[in-house]
Amino acid sequence: MQDLRTRRRDDAAEAASSRSDLADNPFRADRDRIVVSPFFARLGGVTQVVSAAGSGLLHNRLTHSLKVAQVAGVISDRLLASADSAELLGKLGGLDRDVAEAASLAHDLGHPPFGHLGEQVLDRIARHRFGLADGFEGNAQTFRILTTTDVRGPSAVGLDLTAAVRAAVLKYPWARLHRPDPHPSTMPNPPRGAAEPADAPGTGSSKFSAYSTELEDVAQAREPYAGVIEPWQQTVEASVMDTADDIAYAIHDLQDFHRIGVLQYAPVATELGQWLANAVELAGLDDATLASQTRRPGRSLEQLRRRMHVRDSWIVDDDAFAxxxxxxxxxxxxxxxxxxxxxxxxxxxxIAAFSDRWTNRLVGGVVVLESPTSRSGHVTLRTAQWHEVQVLKFVHRRFVLLRPELALHQRGQASLVTTLVDALDSWLGDRDEESRLPRRLHDLVELSHAEFAELAGSAPELLVGATGEPVAGADAIRGLARGRAVIDFVSSLTDRQAVSLLEALSGRSSQPWSDSFVL
Structure with a gap:
């Protein structure tokens, strides 16, 4: 098992890579490769929730990733310190702290400018404009960077990471539509993220960790775990990363918005207080009445309680929720x-005391399950802490993400991303200016064309358009490649680079040189 876990993507490059890595431990070497990647450095300029714009008060994707890695390391140490847990972890494929940390550092590499808002916009454009059935997904983009578009590995295709680290990055270890077969979206109770969006039937899983072009890498990374865990299950180290991500998200974003005065005492106190005082009465309301009263305090929290019963009956408990x-x-x-x-x-x-107290409490609630429900990984939280994370995340969503001011700001960002894609696609279609394309964009077009052409020959069933129709012919393949290349290029920018690049393309910038093309 250990030899398979340390297997790299390109075994032929192993000798050269071992000479260039500073660390002798292959998993630690992977962690180092991720940290020195410019894709990792760019996370300092990518929105976590709202753009930090140079502020030291708000997390960005880089500081978030560092904290997730810190939490993942502590979780790993605690689980391995228990003899019972360590034995079970060995049976489930193993847990190595360096692998969990590497996956945590890498888990957000694929996030585009402007966070989840940019992700949604690029997915819509990829599917509806470019006909890419895979669309865009931040987790899948992360895996694509690590295995394909980063060129710092010895073979200049990806980072040439070990199987264990690549598998640990697969938070949702399936493709949007085709793999594995049977697809987890068809399960009676699909894993988190595997179900199709209710408003977009037939489009595949709402969350996934690999595009069709990277499925061979998925198969190799998951090979050591065949017969140990189910094809749709996270590895133990992926589960540690996922749990650490939940803990960091639940705590640190609340701190940010307290610091800048967005998270206010009165509305949060009223919502939680009214639910606690009227829980029995609220539980008696029918769904239609409750939905019509969502602006009244306590109602949104009651809706959360009901959604949890529908989605996570395996763990939800009304007493634990209260x-x-x-x-x-x-x-x-x-x-x-x-x-x-x-x-x-x-x-x-x-703030520091609040963060320490909650981190210790939540990390202390981590357990290992031998046979978890399909809605959970092997590493998860005890009932009490699981409910606390849900409530903390509710406060963040209800009193930060749903604020009208943020929606106004994000509509402008969505328009910016859309316009930028349009401008780059237009440039790609301009034969007179084709020779002056940014070199990175030109290289991405060639890379994507080679990938789609190979799929057409080796696995044509994977080569389908956004509506599920087969894609064939040189022109259709070139169209898919062009779309994927533009999406790859835009998603690799920081917030500031996206803004400055659009200013240059629209003639609003007086500067002839820019760093917007470096990735």
């Missing part, structure tokens, strides 16, 4: 938000 709401009310609302952030030492200490 206790989680009470704990969040006491520690977040009455403890942290009750005193506004004023930049003082006392305020910073309060």
């Amino acid at each position: 206790e989680a709401v009470a704990r969040v009310r006491a520690e977040l609302v009455d403890g942290l938000l009750a005193t506004g952030f004023d930049g003082s030492i006392e305020a910073e200490q309060a």
Whole structure:
């Protein structure tokens, strides 16, 4: 098992790579390769929730990834320190701290400019404009960077990572449509992310970790785990990364918006307090009445409780939910938000204490399950902590993500991404200017064309358009390649690079040189 886990993508390059890596441990060498990649460095300029715009008060994708890796390392150490857990982990394919940390550092590499908003826009454009059935997905883009578009590995195709690290990055270890067969979207209770979006039937899983062009890499990475875990299950190290991501997201984004004054005491206290005071009455409302009253305090939280019953009946517990709401009310609302952030030492200490206390509590609730439900990985949270994470994430969504001011800001960003794709696609279609394309974009077109041409010969069933029709013919393949290349190029930009590149393409910039083409 260990030899297969340390197998690299390109065995022929192994000798050369081992001479160039500073670390002797292959998993630690992978972690180092990820850290020195410019795709990792660019995360410092990519939105986590809202653009940091140079502020030291908001997380970006880089600082988030570093904290996820930190949490993943602690989880790994705690699980391996328990003899019972360590034995079970060995039976499930193994847990190595360096692998979990490497996957955590890499897990957001594929996020495009402007965070999840950019992801949604690029997916829509990829499917509807370019006819790419795979569309765009940040997790799949991460795997594509690690195995294909980053050129810092010894074979100049991807980073040439070990099988264990590549498998650990596969948070959703399936393609949008075709693999594995049977596809997890057809399961009676699909894994998280595997189900099709309710508003887009026939488009495949809403979340997935590989495009059709990278399925061979998925198969090789997952080979060591055949017969050990199900094809649709995360590896243990992927599960550690996923759990660490949930913990970091639940805590750190709340701190950010407390710091900048967005997360206010009164509305959060009222929502949680009203639900706690009227839980029995709210539980008696029919769904239609509840939906019509969502602006009234306590109703949104009751809707969350009901959604949890539908989606996660394997763990949801009303008593645990009520206790989680009470704990969040006491520690977040009455403890942290009750005193506004004023930049003082006392305020910073309060945030640090809140973060430490919650991180320790949630990490302390991590357990290993031998036979988890399809909705959970082998590494998950105990019932109490699982409910607390759901409530913390609810507060973030309800009182930050759904704010009208953020929606206004994001509509502008969506328009920017759309216009930028249009401008680059137009440039690609201009034969008079084709020779002056950014070299990176030109190379990505050639790479994508080679990939789609190979698929047409080796696995034509994977080569379908966005509506599921077979794609054949040189022109159709060139069209797919052009679309994928533009999406690859735009998704590799930082927020600032996307803005400056559009300014240059639209004639609003007076500067002839730009760093927007480097990736």
